[in-house]
Amino acid sequence: MSETLATLTGVSKTYQKGKERVEVLHNLDLQIPAGDFIAIMGPSGSGKTTLLNLLGGLDKPSSGMVRVGDAELSSMSNSQLSHWRSTNVGFIFQFYNLLPVLTAQKNVELPLLLTDFSGKERTKRAAIALDIVGLGDRARHYPRELSGGQEQRVAIARAIVSDPALLLCDEPTGDLDRETADEILKLLQILNREHGKTIVMVTHDAQAAEYANRTLHCDKGTLEAREAV
Numbered sequence: 001m002s003e004t005l006a007t008l009t010g011v012s013k014t015y016q017k018g019k020e021r022v023e024v025l026h027n028l029d030l031q032i033p034a035g036d037f038i039a040i041m042g043p044s045g046s047g048k049t050t051l052l053n054l055l056g057g058l059d060k061p062s063s064g065m066v067r068v069g070d071a072e073l074s075s076m077s078n079s080q081l082s083h084w085r086s087t088n089v090g091f092i093f094q095f096y097n098l099l100p101v102l103t104a105q106k107n108v109e110l111p112l113l114l115t116d117f118s119g120k121e122r123t124k125r126a127a128i129a130l131d132i133v134g135l136g137d138r139a140r141h142y143p144r145e146l147s148g149g150q151e152q153r154v155a156i157a158r159a160i161v162s163d164p165a166l167l168l169c170d171e172p173t174g175d176l177d178r179e180t181a182d183e184i185l186k187l188l189q190i191l192n193r194e195h196g197k198t199i200v201m202v203t204h205d206a207q208a209a210e211y212a213n214r215t216l217h218c219d220k221g222t223l224e225a226r227e228a229v
Contacts (some may be wrong), residue, residue, distance in 0.1 A: 003033065003034045004031050004032065004033055004034070005032050005033065005034040005035075005036075005068065005069060005165060005166060005198050006030075006031070006032040006055055006066075006067065006068045006069075006166065006198070007030070007031050007032070007065075007066075007067045008028055008029060008030040008031075008051075008054070008055075008061075008064065008065070008066050008067075009029055009064055009065045009067075010027055010028075010029065010063065010064035010065065011025055011027070011028045011029075011030075011054065011061045011063070011064035011065070011066060012025055012026055012027055012028070012061060012062050012063045012064055012221075013025040013047070013050050013054065013059070013061050013062050013221075014062045023221055024045075024047040024050045024221055025047045025050055025051065025054075025061070025221045025222075026220070026221035026222055027064070027222075028051075028064070028221065028222060028223060030216075030223060032055075032198060032200065033198075034165070034196075034198055035192070035196055035198055036198055036199070036213055036214070037188070037189070037192040037198075037199045037201070037211070037212045037213045037214075038199070038200050038201065038212055038213065038214055038215070038216060039201050039202075039203055039208065039209035039211075039212035039214070039215045039216070040052075040200065040201065040202045040203070040215075040216050040217075040218050040223075041202075041203060041204065041206070041209055041215060041216070041217050041218070042217055042218035042219050043219065046218045046219050046220065046221070047218050047221050048202040048218045049170055049202060051200075051202075051218065052168045052170055052200065052202055054066050054073070055068065055089075055166070055168055055200060056085060056089050056091060056166075056168045057073045057076070057081040057084055057085050057089070058081075058085075060073070060074055061074055068088065068089070068166060069088065069165065071084055071088070082114070083114070086111060086114040086115055086162060087115065087162050087163075087164065088164050088165060088166065089164050089165075089166045089167075089168060090111075090158075090159030090160050090161075090162070090164045090166070090167045090168070091159055091167075091168050091169075091170075092152075092155055092156055092159045092167060092168070092169040092170070092172045093155070093169075093170050093171070093172070094170060094171035094172065094173075094174040094175050095175060096143070096148075096151040096152055096154065096155040097155065098143040098151055098154060098155065098158075099143075100142065100143050100144060101142075102142070103139065103140050103141060103142055104130060104135060104138050104139050104140070104141050104142075104143075104146070104154045104157075105123070105126050105127070105130065105139040105140065106126075107143070107154055107158055108126040108129050108130060108154060108157045108158045108161050109122045109123065109125075109126045109161070110158060111158060111161055111162055112125060112126070112161060112162060115162065125161050125162075125163075126139075126157070126161055127139065129157035129158070129160050129161040130154070130157045132157065132160065132191075132195070133153040133154070133156050133157045133160075133187060134153065134187075135150060135153050135154060135157065138150060138154075147180075148175060148176055148180060149176060149180035149183060149184065152172065152173075152175075152176065152180075152184050153184070153187065156172075156184070156187065156188075156191075160191065160195075160197070164197075165196075165197070165198055166197070166198050166199075166200070167188075167191065167197050167198070167199045167200070168199075168200050169188065169199060169200070169201040169202065169203075170202045171202060171203055171204065172184060172185075172188070172201065172203075173185060173203070173205065173208055174203075174204070174205070178207075181205070181207075181208065182207075185208055185211040186211070188201070188211065189211055192213075199212070
């Protein structure tokens with residue numbers, strides 16, 4: 001894991017809350033090697049999700065530089081960031097955000113509508129992604145016909161369908177029971193170890209963090225390394 005996929009250099013993020021300026025991240029430096037699996041823990045409001053948003057190009061730093069691969073996100077326009085996200089990063093959230101009127105197959109295809117792939121290619125890629133997460137036989141099922149764990153697997157398939165190098169997971173097991181959560185976390189490990197995905201996962205769950213290669217603790221806008229148990 002010598003190649004660096006993402007680098008944050010001197011990153012600070014400040015929000016205006018009424019008349020008060022709130023600094024969420026303070027002069028943060030972070031290097032993420034390609035193929036790493038990082039868990040980020042910390043109290044609510046510590047900046048964990050803000051960090052994910054900066055890595056995914058959903059937000060820009062108030063100061064400092066965010067680089068992922070060859071792209072310097074902090075200097076890109078919103079339209080450039082949107083195009084970059086469509087092929088370089090996959091998002092997995094606590095709530096699955098599946099469209100109830102679409103089948104699993106069509107939900108997974110959604111991110112590819114922002115690419116130049118043909119309809120045939122979109123269908124093929126979505127089928128492959130569903131196979132990877134073990135739901136190839138549920139492609140025509142609607143979200144209401146799936147369990148919570150299956151819905152999260154569809155969401156993961158949607159995140160990997162464009163074959164991004166980076167997966168950003170915000171409390172991906174927060175809405176699941178322990179057994180189902182462990183199944184999802186094992187799937188993330190497979191995506192990391194066998195498919196080479198670099199994963200940054202925000203979690204409040206110490207057991208979930210154990211699936212990562214290393215754990216960082218976010219508090220008061222800074223990061224502190226902690227060894228995974």
